[in-house]
Amino acid sequence: MNESELEASLETAGFAPYQASAYVALLELGAATVPEIAEKSGVPDSRIYDVLRSLESEGYVEVYEQESLQARVYDHERLQEQLRERAELFSDAREEIERRWEEPPMEETVVNAVTRFETVVESAADAIATADTQVQLSVGLEQYRELRPALRTARENGASVYLVISTPDSEALPDPESVAAVCTEARHRELPSPFVAIVDRSKVYFAPHTDSANEYGLIVDDRTHAYVLHWFFLTNQWTVWDSIASSGQANGEYIDVRYLVDDLEPLLENGKRVRVHVDGADTDSGQRRSVEGVVRDVVYENDGAGPTARGGRVTLELDTDAGTVEVGGWGALVEDIEAHRLRVESVT
Known part of the structure; x- marks a missing residue:
């Protein structure tokens, strides 16, 4: 030197x-x-x-x-x-x-583990009250009663609320009309269930059911975790249980494009003309977008097992006034719109 x-x-x-x-x-x-x-x-x-x-x-x-x-x-x-x-x-x-x-950029995902179940419920209540798109909620009767005000606010904000109430055999269900006042549709699960809340496809609140030996909870702000819990909710909490209440807006409304496509196929095969309204997000800009049109075709990759049996691509093609629009489900990339809410307007 x-x-x-x-x-x-x-x-x-x-x-x-x-x-x-x-x-x-x-x-x-x-x-x-x-x-x-x-x-x-x-x-x-x-x-x-x-x-x-x-x-x-x-x-x-x-x-x-x-x-x-x-x-x-x-x-x-x-x-x-x-x-x-x-x-x-x-x-x-x-x-x-x-x-x-x-290192991978972990700051993009926020995951908090808490020890008190009440913390999960209180945090979920705050998120539900500010929801403007969709709430999926699986609760026991006590948590249902605690969250009713937040659910009512979410409905007033225009959010769709899909509610599962879990009860042991000895507990009586609340009045269907009172339940319908705070949700789009409600179903009854006849088994103990973990607490699950998914708000606007991004916020997740989870805790084991009350009979679990361990008391803990997860509060997550991340679309990937929300997507995983969304499928847990659909397959384990929602699809296999009977409806107990619904609002007038629940008729013909679907949580996921896959379930709509499953019901559409027999109608299309019989020559029916189905008109569908979709609320969602533009896949290019991420901005909110709504379209309405007649179903032109449904496309899915599942070897003939039905669109809800696989995790592959499912696409709904609509003929609209602006031309053909492709609608996909959660995480859609190649379609024009990621559907957040789908409603059958008419079948002729």
Whole structure:
């Protein structure tokens, strides 16, 4: 390492340029007079005294009188230790930069584990009350009663609410009319069930059923987790149980495009003309979009097992006033619209 490189290193360690030049000169000269230091370092005569005094105040050199004003390096081991610590800091920073670069960006997903079941219910209530698209909820009677105000608010905001109430045999179901007032449709599950709430396809609230040995809960703000719980809700909580209440708007309304397509196929095979209204999001812009049209075709990849039997692509093709529009389900990529709510308007 030459003089220039050493001076640059000291500047990186916090030395001013003139300080670095004077210090390197003193390392080579040993004890020297002030004019000798100025000549060797290239520091102007008008600045050399101030530079040496600043180095002295910081403990790097000693300035003393011996026939003339002189200076020498003082306690070079202290500076070596400071440089060693700074080198370790830079090394740690390099490793941290590499770690953060290689790690997946976890900040995109928010997952909170809580120990109190009440925390999950209270957080779900806040989210449900602000829902504007869709709520899927599986609860026991006690939680249903606690969440009724939030469900009513969600309905007033225009959100579709799909409710599953789980009860043991000994518990009586609430009045169907009162249930219909706070949901789009409700079904009755005759087995204990975990608490599940999925709000606007992004927020998830989960806790084991009350008979579980462990009490904990998950509060998640992430579409991928919501998608997984959505299918758990459909297959385990919703599809296999009977309806107990529905609002007038529930007639012909579907949670998922797959279930609509399953019912449409027999109608289309019999030559029926089916008109469908879709609320959802444009897959290019992400903005809300609604369309209405006559079903032109249904497309799905499932080897003849029915669209709800597989996780492959399911597409609904509609003839609208603006031309053919392709409608897909949750996570649609190649279609024009990701459907959030589908409703059969007419069958002729």
